[in-house]
Amino acid sequence: MLRTSVQPVHLKPSQHRRLDDLLHQLTDLWNGALEERIGAYRRAGDAISYYDQCRSLTIIRGEDESFRRFSVHAQRSPLHRLDRAFKAFFRRVQAGGKPGFPRFKSRHRGVHSFEVWNPAIRRKGRRYALSVKGVGDIRFAVMPGGVVRQARIVRTALRTSVHLVMELPDGAAAACSPCRSAYGSFAAETAVCPWIATSTRRRISSTAPARLPGGTSERRRYRRRSRRRPVPARPGIGRIGMPPRWRGRTRKRMPDSRTAARLSGSQGI
Numbered sequence: 001m002l003r004t005s006v007q008p009v010h011l012k013p014s015q016h017r018r019l020d021d022l023l024h025q026l027t028d029l030w031n032g033a034l035e036e037r038i039g040a041y042r043r044a045g046d047a048i049s050y051y052d053q054c055r056s057l058t059i060i061r062g063e064d065e066s067f068r069r070f071s072v073h074a075q076r077s078p079l080h081r082l083d084r085a086f087k088a089f090f091r092r093v094q095a096g097g098k099p100g101f102p103r104f105k106s107r108h109r110g111v112h113s114f115e116v117w118n119p120a121i122r123r124k125g126r127r128y129a130l131s132v133k134g135v136g137d138i139r140f141a142v143m144p145g146g147v148v149r150q151a152r153i154v155r156t157a158l159r160t161s162v163h164l165v166m167e168l169p170d171g172a173a174a175a176c177s178p179c180r181s182a183y184g185s186f187a188a189e190t191a192v193c194p195w196i197a198t199s200t201r202r203r204i205s206s207t208a209p210a211r212l213p214g215g216t217s218e219r220r221r222y223r224r225r226s227r228r229r230p231v232p233a234r235p236g237i238g239r240i241g242m243p244p245r246w247r248g249r250t251r252k253r254m255p256d257s258r259t260a261a262r263l264s265g266s267q268g269i
Contacts, residue, residue, distance in 0.1 A: 002149070005164045007140040009153070010127065016160075018135050022070050023155060027110030029057075030078040034102055037086065050083035070134035077114040113154040121148060130162065138162060 011019065033053050040046045057075060061067045067075065085102040093099050105111060121130050121143065129137040130151055138153060146166030154161050 001168045003144075003146065003166050003168055005142075005144040005166060006161050007142055007164065008159055008161050010139045010141075011160060012136075015136050015138075019153075019155065019160070022074060022114070022134060023111055024107065025067070025070065026075065026078045026114060027105050027107065029075060030082060030111055031104050033079055033082050034104060037082075050079055053079045053083075071116070071132055073116050074114040074132065074134075078111050080115075112156065113152055116151045116153070117149070119148060119151040121151070 036053065036056075037048050040048050054076060057067075057072070057079065061072065061075075082102060089099055089101055116130070116132065119130050121128055123129075123143075124137060124139065127139040127141055128143045129139050131137050132153070140162055144164060144166055146168040148164050149167050150165040152163040152165070154163060
């Protein structure tokens with residue numbers, strides 16, 4: 001049984017820059033491999049396989065220093081994806097569906113992730129680290145249970161995360177390391193993690209009594225905030241219930257509205 005655990009990673013500014021360089025290089029590899037496949041088919045009707053392009057990548061790494069900076073496993077990732085995309089394309093053509101030919105990728109919609117098969121993850125201080133050549137140690141906080149078969153590093157507009165694909169025995173569920181150490185077999189046999197992480201990074205056991213952490217004053221503040229109901233803003237019907245940014249506008253527009261009313265009354269409108 002395979003399960004995927006998504007963990008946010010902690011990178012330094014220099015690592016973010018090196019990761020951007022790697023992703024741009026993977027985008028160029030995707031476009032170059034796609035162009036090679038199209039050109040070979042147009043010239044002689046030949047089909048280039050994934051292994052042919054891996055051999056070409058080995059030659060490129062021997063000639064270009066910029067390609068030797070990064071991991072070869074990460075650079076093979078777009079080649080493997082392109083091979084799967086062509087196999088799916090021919091399968092859809094044979095089935096009579098919409099073909100969906102692979103497209104070239106620009107920098108804005110380029111490759112935003114790569115895979116590392118059978119990664120070597122080690123403990124580094126209070127966190128876990130996955131070493132990627134050219135990027136450095138990609139650190140994350142929680143190590144789930146099971147045998148990690150694949151690590152996928154994903155860069156989005158908001159964050160960078162690592163997706164750990166784990167192999168578990170049938171009927172087992174993934175649990176984080178604090179839960180395994182505290183609850184043992186209970187955390188390994190249930191799919192619900194018995195811990196709650198708050199926005200203040202405080203860990204609360206869900207098996208504890210249902211009460212808020214802190215003193216009585218903190219619980220009272222929480223009750224008052226939960227009882228408050230937001231009043232919908234109604235512009236033009238007084239200042240009560242308006243957001244602060246509208247109140248100043250209302251005060252500034254009041255003389256104009258009175259002047260307009262006087263002018264319309266004097267002109268008989």
